[in-house]
Amino acid sequence: MPQFLDTRSDDFEAAFADLLSAKREDSVDVDEAVAAIISDVRARGDAALIELTERFDRLRLTPETLRIPEAEVEAAIAAVPKDEERALRQAAERIRAYHARQMPEDAQWTDPEGATLGWRWTPVAAAGLYVPGGLASYPSSVLMNAIPARVAGVERLVIAVPTPDGVVNPLVMLAARIAGVDEIYRIGGAQAIAALAYGTPTIPPVDKITGPGNAFVAAAKRRVFGRVGIDMIAGPSEILVIADETGDPDWIALDLLSQAEHDESAQSILITTDPGLGSRVAAAVDRHLQTLERRKIAGRSWDEFGAVITVGSLQEAAALSDRIAPEHLELCVADPGALSKEIRHAGAIFLGAWTPEAIGDYVGGPNHVLPTARSARFSSGLSVLDFLKRTTLAQMTPGALARIGPAAERLARAESLEAHGLSVTARLRRLNEEG
Amino acid sequence: MPQFLDTRSDDFEAAFADLLSAKREDSVDVDEAVAAIISDVRARGDAALIELTERFDRLRLTPETLRIPEAEVEAAIAAVPKDEERALRQAAERIRAYHARQMPEDAQWTDPEGATLGWRWTPVAAAGLYVPGGLASYPSSVLMNAIPARVAGVERLVIAVPTPDGVVNPLVMLAARIAGVDEIYRIGGAQAIAALAYGTPTIPPVDKITGPGNAFVAAAKRRVFGRVGIDMIAGPSEILVIADETGDPDWIALDLLSQAEHDESAQSILITTDPGLGSRVAAAVDRHLQTLERRKIAGRSWDEFGAVITVGSLQEAAALSDRIAPEHLELCVADPGALSKEIRHAGAIFLGAWTPEAIGDYVGGPNHVLPTARSARFSSGLSVLDFLKRTTLAQMTPGALARIGPAAERLARAESLEAHGLSVTARLRRLNEEG
Numbered sequence: 001m002p003q004f005l006d007t008r009s010d011d012f013e014a015a016f017a018d019l020l021s022a023k024r025e026d027s028v029d030v031d032e033a034v035a036a037i038i039s040d041v042r043a044r045g046d047a048a049l050i051e052l053t054e055r056f057d058r059l060r061l062t063p064e065t066l067r068i069p070e071a072e073v074e075a076a077i078a079a080v081p082k083d084e085e086r087a088l089r090q091a092a093e094r095i096r097a098y099h100a101r102q103m104p105e106d107a108q109w110t111d112p113e114g115a116t117l118g119w120r121w122t123p124v125a126a127a128g129l130y131v132p133g134g135l136a137s138y139p140s141s142v143l144m145n146a147i148p149a150r151v152a153g154v155e156r157l158v159i160a161v162p163t164p165d166g167v168v169n170p171l172v173m174l175a176a177r178i179a180g181v182d183e184i185y186r187i188g189g190a191q192a193i194a195a196l197a198y199g200t201p202t203i204p205p206v207d208k209i210t211g212p213g214n215a216f217v218a219a220a221k222r223r224v225f226g227r228v229g230i231d232m233i234a235g236p237s238e239i240l241v242i243a244d245e246t247g248d249p250d251w252i253a254l255d256l257l258s259q260a261e262h263d264e265s266a267q268s269i270l271i272t273t274d275p276g277l278g279s280r281v282a283a284a285v286d287r288h289l290q291t292l293e294r295r296k297i298a299g300r301s302w303d304e305f306g307a308v309i310t311v312g313s314l315q316e317a318a319a320l321s322d323r324i325a326p327e328h329l330e331l332c333v334a335d336p337g338a339l340s341k342e343i344r345h346a347g348a349i350f351l352g353a354w355t356p357e358a359i360g361d362y363v364g365g366p367n368h369v370l371p372t373a374r375s376a377r378f379s380s381g382l383s384v385l386d387f388l389k390r391t392t393l394a395q396m397t398p399g400a401l402a403r404i405g406p407a408a409e410r411l412a413r414a415e416s417l418e419a420h421g422l423s424v425t426a427r428l429r430r431l432n433e434e435g
Numbered sequence: 436m437p438q439f440l441d442t443r444s445d446d447f448e449a450a451f452a453d454l455l456s457a458k459r460e461d462s463v464d465v466d467e468a469v470a471a472i473i474s475d476v477r478a479r480g481d482a483a484l485i486e487l488t489e490r491f492d493r494l495r496l497t498p499e500t501l502r503i504p505e506a507e508v509e510a511a512i513a514a515v516p517k518d519e520e521r522a523l524r525q526a527a528e529r530i531r532a533y534h535a536r537q538m539p540e541d542a543q544w545t546d547p548e549g550a551t552l553g554w555r556w557t558p559v560a561a562a563g564l565y566v567p568g569g570l571a572s573y574p575s576s577v578l579m580n581a582i583p584a585r586v587a588g589v590e591r592l593v594i595a596v597p598t599p600d601g602v603v604n605p606l607v608m609l610a611a612r613i614a615g616v617d618e619i620y621r622i623g624g625a626q627a628i629a630a631l632a633y634g635t636p637t638i639p640p641v642d643k644i645t646g647p648g649n650a651f652v653a654a655a656k657r658r659v660f661g662r663v664g665i666d667m668i669a670g671p672s673e674i675l676v677i678a679d680e681t682g683d684p685d686w687i688a689l690d691l692l693s694q695a696e697h698d699e700s701a702q703s704i705l706i707t708t709d710p711g712l713g714s715r716v717a718a719a720v721d722r723h724l725q726t727l728e729r730r731k732i733a734g735r736s737w738d739e740f741g742a743v744i745t746v747g748s749l750q751e752a753a754a755l756s757d758r759i760a761p762e763h764l765e766l767c768v769a770d771p772g773a774l775s776k777e778i779r780h781a782g783a784i785f786l787g788a789w790t791p792e793a794i795g796d797y798v799g800g801p802n803h804v805l806p807t808a809r810s811a812r813f814s815s816g817l818s819v820l821d822f823l824k825r826t827t828l829a830q831m832t833p834g835a836l837a838r839i840g841p842a843a844e845r846l847a848r849a850e851s852l853e854a855h856g857l858s859v860t861a862r863l864r865r866l867n868e869e870g
């Protein structure tokens with residue numbers, strides 16, 4: 001049974017605080033094991049990768065077969081039904097169009113002191129995308145990670161995807177092909193992250209690693225952060241639906257379940273101004289849980305972490321939403337545009353009853369890699385910016401240096417950084433001499 | 436003695452590779468100690484902070500005195516000489532003007548399928564800036580961290596600065612005042628990072644932590660990453676100067692020394708097309724090292740990590756520069772604009788002989804918090820974007836859902852996510868019924 005809360009009840013604050021702080025993931029401490037794996041890959045390169053892949057994926061590789069050859073990719077792709085390919089291509093096109101608009105502009109201007117200032121964006125040279133194996137090996141995630149990288153202008157795009165027992169996911173191969181991935185390696189876990197970050201004789205290192213993964217992958221990303229760039233450390237998925245009396249209980253139930261079916265640790269919450277709708281949604285969820293393929297996973301998630309919260313007004317709903325800072329926020333209300341303006345912390349907002357969250361997972365256009373576990377308070381979904389970096393530019397004229405240099409001299413002295421000051425002084429002296 | 440390399444010599448590649456991979460920092464493993472400190476602060480709050488501050492800073496505090504009261508800030512500020520204040524205000528104004536231009540735009544459009552898409556930027560609600568104590572307590576860093584946060588619209592801006600033996604840095608207080616900091620706590624180290632991330636009864640938690648620090652601070656930031664946002668893990672400072680025969684040896688020597696004087700682990704490199712200039716710069720460095728206040732630090736850095744590289748052309752210089760991916764890059768050449776276009780990986784570029792790097796540390800306008808240790812390959816200096824996050828927006832019409840929904844259904848089925856598909860199917864069915 002999910003929790004039923006009501007902001008008008010006396011114990012609401014305590015119950016809501018519990019909901020916010022509920023620990024949904026067993027944080028297994030794999031840090032030591034991961035440190036050992038990374039050292040091993042750094043020390044022994046391909047040999048370590050091969051050994052670890054045999055141990056974890058029951059797959060015997062050689063340096064020559066670490067990479068999936070073109071012919072094998074082609075053969076896998078040939079197995080994809082045509083309608084799946086069409087759907088994937090439509091998704092890719094829409095994702096590309098959305099992300100193309102994110103390209104930031106360079107800037108350059110000369111200020112009143114005569115200093116020319118600005119910045120310039122350039123792409124990361126090589127990016128590695130981690131794709132989990134098995135159940136969570138999603139072709140849609142390949143598109144969501146690879147397309148922004150390509151739009152940014154990344155030249156070398158690499159995928160690491162474990163293939164337990166040698167099983168390759170055809171749709172993942174096709175997604176990689178459509179997105180323009182250059183190399184695919186059949187490695188996974190912390191060893192794959194280590195190989196991407198440090199390189200091996202067979203796998204040149206990359207500059208940035210993105211993509212979801214299990215506890216080992218997450219710990220490895222945290223460890224290699226700094227050596228390479230990483231995206232976020234993703235937690236289990238979440239959805240918050242805010243609905244008024246216009247909400248359709250069956251649609252909302254399915255939207256809640258489409259997060260719950262991801263993972264037993266996923267969280268689905270409904271906040272509604274209509275207590276009757278709350279009950280009808282809960283009943284509809286129960287009904288679907290009779291037949292849903294993933295009913296065991298979805299049921300556990302809903303029972304354990306699900307919640308239906310009744311509020312007095314949509315303003316109250318927006319305020320609670322900001323405390324949750326949800327990854328996905330659906331506004332199933334009469335005027336979603338107005339309500340969305342009251343929301344500040346959310347990864348993605350889906351406006352109106354005709355925008356199920358699942359559209360965002362596949363074909364909406366925006367990225368589905370979004371901040372989880374309340375991190376929408378301070379971080380954003382994956383974007384083209386994650387594959388770009390900015391170089392700042394500054395050029396002084398003698399006149400500009402004369403006008404702003406003395407302040408730098410003064411502050412350098414205050415900070416006891418003499419050479420800093422002298423580097424300005426030497427130039428200003430020349431100016432005076434030349435008078 | 437710094438290293439002298441020449442691209443025409445046979446052992447250049449090996450020597451340059453050594454230079455690139457030189458480990459400049461002792462990475463003391465403080466991770467376990469830091470984990471214990473964080474747990475302690477989470478468990479005991481203020482009491483832990485007070486105990487640790489007594490141990491590390493020899494300073495006895497109470498929950499009431501953790502925060503520096505207004506009156507004490509005022510008293511400290513009163514001690515700042517007027518010309519220092521003027522310099523600091525000029526710097527703040529220029530930093531504010533530069534960063535104001537970084538504010539990104541929201542976007543919204545309706546695409547050919549009828550889907551309305553877009554995104555919206557909002558500021559982080561609360562940010563904490565760490566300011567090191569002692570020698571490296573730089574008022575300029577307070578400006579560089581706090582002003583972008585304020586420009587972004589962060590409402591609550593907090594500083595943590597250790598005050599060993601109770602000594603407060605007046606210029607740091609003034610910088611905090613000028614930048615609009617709301618609260619200043621006299622705490623440092625991993626305990627300060629833990630307090631900012633998790634909060635204590637006296638210190639409400641923040642959403643984002645930025646600012647440099649020692650190994651304890653860096654390890655703590657790495658650990659709280661995810662709970663809050665962090666900026667980068669900064670390494671020792673670096674400068675690369677590219678000079679042709681027009682370079683002034685004395686100016687370049689001072690520019691090299693202004694990095695070297697920061698830290699024994701700092702690195703200063705000159706790449707020049709003019710071997711004669713290389714020798715003259717090295718001689719000028721030696722001359723200044725006779726008298727410089729921080730000659731011990733600067734001398735060690737120069738001897739140990741300094742390098743003078745002679746190249747055959749500026750193109751060759753640009754290519755080497757990209758392999759170094761320097762934090763600071765000075766182009767002391769006749770046509771710096773042309774050369775800068777050949778550079779891809781650098782935190783900040785200073786164009787022309789009249790733009791010493793020290794200008795960028797204080798009053799240029801761009802941020803001086805920049806990617807070190809080759810991380811300019813994948814990351815950028817601090818900016819307004821670090822204190823903003825983006826929410827993506829999507830709104831379908833029934834027509835838009837009819838056009839793109841089927842692809843989502845197909846992909847959901849391929850990924851075995853039934854509820855995802857059903858959430859679209861239920862809506863499309865309604866459309867058909869109404870159709």
